[in-house]
Amino acid sequence: MTHHSRIVRPAFPGRSQAAGQVGVLLVNLGTPDSTRYGDVRRYLSEFLSDRRVIEVNPWLWQPLLQGVILTTRPFRSGAAYRRIWNEAADESPLRTYTRAQADRLRQALPPDGPRIDWAMRYGRPSIASKLEALQAAGCDRILVLPLYPQYSATTTATVNDAVFRALMRMRRQPAIRIAPSFPDHPLYIEGLARSIRATLAGLERPPQRLVASFHGLPRRYVKAGDPYPAECNRTMQALRRRLGLSAREFPVTFQSRFGREPWLEPYTDERVTALPERGIRRVAVITPGFLADCIETLDEIGHELREEFLAAGGEAFTLIPCLNDGQDAIDLLRALVEQELSGWLPA
Numbered sequence: 106m107t108h109h110s111r112i113v114r115p116a117f118p119g120r121s122q123a124a125g126q127v128g129v130l131l132v133n134l135g136t137p138d139s140t141r142y143g144d145v146r147r148y149l150s151e152f153l154s155d156r157r158v159i160e161v162n163p164w165l166w167q168p169l170l171q172g173v174i175l176t177t178r179p180f181r182s183g184a185a186y187r188r189i190w191n192e193a194a195d196e197s198p199l200r201t202y203t204r205a206q207a208d209r210l211r212q213a214l215p216p217d218g219p220r221i222d223w224a225m226r227y228g229r230p231s232i233a234s235k236l237e238a239l240q241a242a243g244c245d246r247i248l249v250l251p252l253y254p255q256y257s258a259t260t261t262a263t264v265n266d267a268v269f270r271a272l273m274r275m276r277r278q279p280a281i282r283i284a285p286s287f288p289d290h291p292l293y294i295e296g297l298a299r300s301i302r303a304t305l306a307g308l309e310r311p312p313q314r315l316v317a318s319f320h321g322l323p324r325r326y327v328k329a330g331d332p333y334p335a336e337c338n339r340t341m342q343a344l345r346r347r348l349g350l351s352a353r354e355f356p357v358t359f360q361s362r363f364g365r366e367p368w369l370e371p372y373t374d375e376r377v378t379a380l381p382e383r384g385i386r387r388v389a390v391i392t393p394g395f396l397a398d399c400i401e402t403l404d405e406i407g408h409e410l411r412e413e414f415l416a417a418g419g420e421a422f423t424l425i426p427c428l429n430d431g432q433d434a435i436d437l438l439r440a441l442v443e444q445e446l447s448g449w450l451p452a
């Protein structure tokens with residue numbers, strides 16, 4: 106059965122044409138197909154060849170990347186992916202959660218609502234393949250929703266690049282809308298606050314300090330105009346206000362530094378491992394830069410940082426989960442979709 110939008114009628118009745126349906130494409134970062142060296146290498150090569158991500162002259166960068174970096178890094182990343190892999194589904198948690206978000210969003214919308222699908226910027230399923238599939242299913246208007254709460258050229262803009270690169274090869278293009286970032290959307294802030302409350306309620310002793318860790322970014326990109334840290338601060342200000350905490354009681358930090366140039370500070374590992382010597386031995390870390398748990402949250406924070414914190418004299422380390430495919434995430438996605446589609450579908 107095809108889904109017909111209630112309001113769109115064919116402009117030329119009698120002539121065969123697409124149903125005029127609306128599609129929604131959720132897009133997240135991407136992930137390797139397996140934890141094997143070759144698959145991790147292929148994924149990292151695609152990711153780290155993106156000139157939005159690595160802003161270095163490719164004549165300098167590519168020999169370094171294809172040489173030493175892609176020879177060594179896939180071993181380390183593969184081991185990290187093995188620690189967090191969803192064995193039951195034989196896929197990474199990011200893929201599991203992104204698919205579940207799409208499935209549950211579809212269930213939350215009326216049956217004659219938009220057609221919901223999902224894609225990955227790097228690896229599979231590709232943005233181009235899903236745009237084509239949506240179009241083949243009759244969607245002549247497609248809303249793209251990058252699943253990054255805060256905008257960055259390294260994440261959001263490169264999703265948009267891939268969308269328009271795919272459109273460059275289409276003779277008949279769908280109309281496209283790109284949903285904006287949502288750093289302080291009330292439903293996002295409410296979901297984060299609830300996730301904190303639910304996690305801390307299960308602890309025997311409350312943490313002495315709550316710390317937020319966002320994915321980092323080279324300082325150079327921010328100087329060139331990337332609004333990412335400003336958007337992280339919008340998330341933090343709204344969340345602190347919601348919880349009644351000051352910046353000292355709930356500090357922001359940045360993780361995942363890569364390479365030698367300065368990144369956004371303070372660095373998560375330095376800040377958190379310095380806490381025990383100041384008498385703060387129980388911490389909880391939240392990662393509001395991610396809508397779904399992934400290698401960055403589950404392994405870098407939940408595994409590596411935890412071990413470093415305990416080695417530095419810490420006693421209890423709690424990782425607060427991302428919204429993942431919980432009801433709060435679905436309510437948020439539904440609100441974002443309905444807000445954007447109101448421009449296309451009159452109420």
Ligand SMILES: C=CC1=C(C)c2cc3[nH]c(cc4nc(cc5[nH]c(cc1n2)c(C)c5CCC(=O)O)C(CCC(=O)O)=C4C)c(C)c3C=C
Pocket residue numbers: 134135136137158159182197199253257259260320321322323333363394395398399400401
């Ligand atoms: C080296 C440069 C990188 C920049 C700049 C960067 C920005 C950035 N990334 C995310 C979100 C995610 N990154 C993830 C993994 C990941 N990121 C980098 C490098 C940069 N990211 C690497 C090399 C990797 C791969 C893993 C590893 O080898 O450590 C992921 C998780 C993917 C998964 O499968 O779980 C996410 C999500 C943001 C939000 C961001 C800037 C704002």
Ligand SMILES: [Fe+2]
Pocket residue numbers: 320361
């Ligand atoms: Fe990253």
Ligand SMILES: [Fe+2]
Pocket residue numbers: 360361401405
């Ligand atoms: Fe990382």
